[in-house]
Amino acid sequence: MTAGLRELKRRQTRQAISDAATRLFLEYGFEAVTIAEIAIAAQVAKMTITNYFPRKEDLALDFHETFRGSLAAAFGSRREGESALAGLHREYLAAVARHDALAGFCGPDFARMVLGSPTLGARLRELHEQREEALAAALAAETAAPAGALTPRAAAALLAAAHRTLFHHALDLAAEGRTNRQIAATLSAATDEVFGLLGPSLADYAVRTAA
Template identity: 65%
Template sequence: MATGLRELKKQQTRQAISNAATRLFIERGFEAVTITEIAAAAQVAKMTVTNYFPRKEDLALDYHQTFAPSLARTVADRSAGESALAALRREFLAGVERHDAVIGFSSQGFARMISDSPTLTARLRDLHDQREDALAQVLATDTASAPGDLTARAAAALLGAAHRTLFEHIMDLTRQGQSNRQIASTVTRSAHQVFGLLETSLADYAMR
């Protein structure tokens, strides 16, 4: 029971820090806010902030631990008879229905905060790269790729590019002020179009 309470307290503290940071970043811009100011707003010590969030960027992009392995996890968990492309399309469309932050859904203020910050834009690009790398590793393992075979890397690049394109599309629509419902309707059509472009080359690739 004591362990459960401690973990709950840690989660609450982490969330309080993240909420305070996001509010300040949206109000004043990412680069203008200091860790000291975040600590004061969250009513914790500065060291507490850095213990939970070693990188300032991760205070804004708090989903990084879920984001980076997301495509690899979807492919690793795909059903029998399902290709990598089919699994990723299915999960993306499910994410659209959930208005999932991992595929790009957010508030207008948050989306503008990201695009207005060179630091956060670079960090997001790095997370997309990490996600693609993780996907390539899973594809190489599942298809028993021979050393030097670039098929898995090329497939991951194509699938990763599809997700980047759709992520940026969602962010653009969010910055324009469209509601999540409007965005979901538009992006569902866009997803079928984008993933459809990969059918010819990847429809049967990495079939389980």
């Protein structure tokens, strides 16, 4: 088997496991479903599941790897003349426009499952913290801040808090049964409101200059 075919098979297996787990979680609740039951539904061995998903929570929150680095990636993609705040604001609005799961978009059943699970709630808090840390590291590197500097960490905390607030607002709206289109309309206004609060502190921080 060629490397390309192996990678395709790997992606297909991972997706099949994720799909089977999601179906069971939505039907029975996250806490009630076991890895053994997911293995039977996906027709794979239990060890195969743990090879792809070391933590059960990440079967439900399958975006965890991308989520951790999402704010740092948005910061890195800002345009010339854009501050960290402006770049992340623009990128978040773009995520809202495409109904991105990283911005909290999901179906009502999935949102209720997440909000009703203490385990998933704890994992989400951990993921939010990890992406804040990744953003702080990116800010420190780009601004050439000295080791231990507080400004990149404080700026990352404020920017991550804005994203966390909007993410959970999207979850709440989804759980209420709002459509993605309705959620996007509400979030667009909320995004401007929340990011606007940070303007006095961060409007001129980490502005990208010409290469």
